Amino acid sequence: MVADEGSTVYLVDDDECVRVSFTxxxxxxxxxxxxxxxxEDFLSHHDPAIPGCAVVDLSLPGMDGLGIQQTLVSSQVNRPIIFVTGHGDIPTSVRAMKAGAVDFLTKPVEASVLLSAVVHALDRDLETRREGERKQSIEKRLASLTPRERQVLAHVTAGRLNKQIAGDLGTVEKTIKVHRARMMRKIGVRTVADLVRLVASVDPAVDAPGLALGPTTALPSLAVEDADGRDSRDRG
Structure with missing residues (x-):
């Protein structure tokens, strides 16, 4: 078993013997x-930007393990946590798992079991970070749009054709086609179906103010026009 480069395991346990053994x-x-x-010591030194996971004893002096989990969740920190305990119970383990814990292990923990749980936790951390980077990329592309391109984006994702958009915005169809092509190019998609899926993967209220994607959006009808806005129904 080989650790991913840069992987860090935060170990929180008041038992020195356990810390030495696990370390x-x-x-x-x-x-x-x-x-x-x-x-408290862990939270004061924890850096969410560092890839990795946390192995946390459930029973700690002062704030317990669930307190750590709640603090991280409240701070919107997606640090995968593996809980270990010498006297856990089912309700507590269920609560921890529902809050996002990767695993709940009972002491004494076998080496193979701990290592397997850590690998799983690190995989989850990597997946979460990749998804975060993907969303940041989408947000950056959306932020690059001009106000008019944002308006066109909202209309396009609502399934409206160029003629309809031009009428709504008080301009001509040719101008809408230009804005549409630039908008699609900046976002990096060629079909409206891809555009809708990409934008829907982020929070419209945050990443594209004024853009509303309803649950009834019909992708088949949206995929008719390409990146240049050409459509058999959109000629005239």
Missing amino acids: RLLSTVGYVVRSYASA
Whole structure:
């Protein structure tokens, strides 16, 4: 088993023996381990930008493991957490899992079980970060649109044709085709179906003010026009 380059495991446990044992095991396979004896110490040093996961003891002095999880969730930090405990119960484990925990392990934890859980947690972290980067890329492309291109975008994703958009915006069809082609090029799509799927994958209220994508949007009818706005129904 080989650790991903740059992978960090945050270890939070008030038992020094556990911290030493887990640190030795995780370091052996190449992970960078940062260990803490309390939730407060961990949270004061935690860097959400660093890829990795957290192995957290459920019972800690002061704030417990669930408190750490809630603090991270409240701060919109998607740090995958593996809980370990010597006396867990089903309701607590269910609560932790519902809040997004990757796994809930009972001490003493076998080395293979811990390593497997860490691999799973790191995979989730990587997937989450890739999705975040993808959304940031989409947001950046949407932000590059001019106000008029944003208006055209809203109309296009609503399934309206160039003639209809031109009428609504008080301009001519040829001008709408120019704005539409530039908008599609900036966003990096060629079909309206792809455009709708891409924009719907981010929060319209945040990333494209004024753009409303309803649940009844019909993709088949949207895919008629291409990036240049050519459509058999849109000629005249």
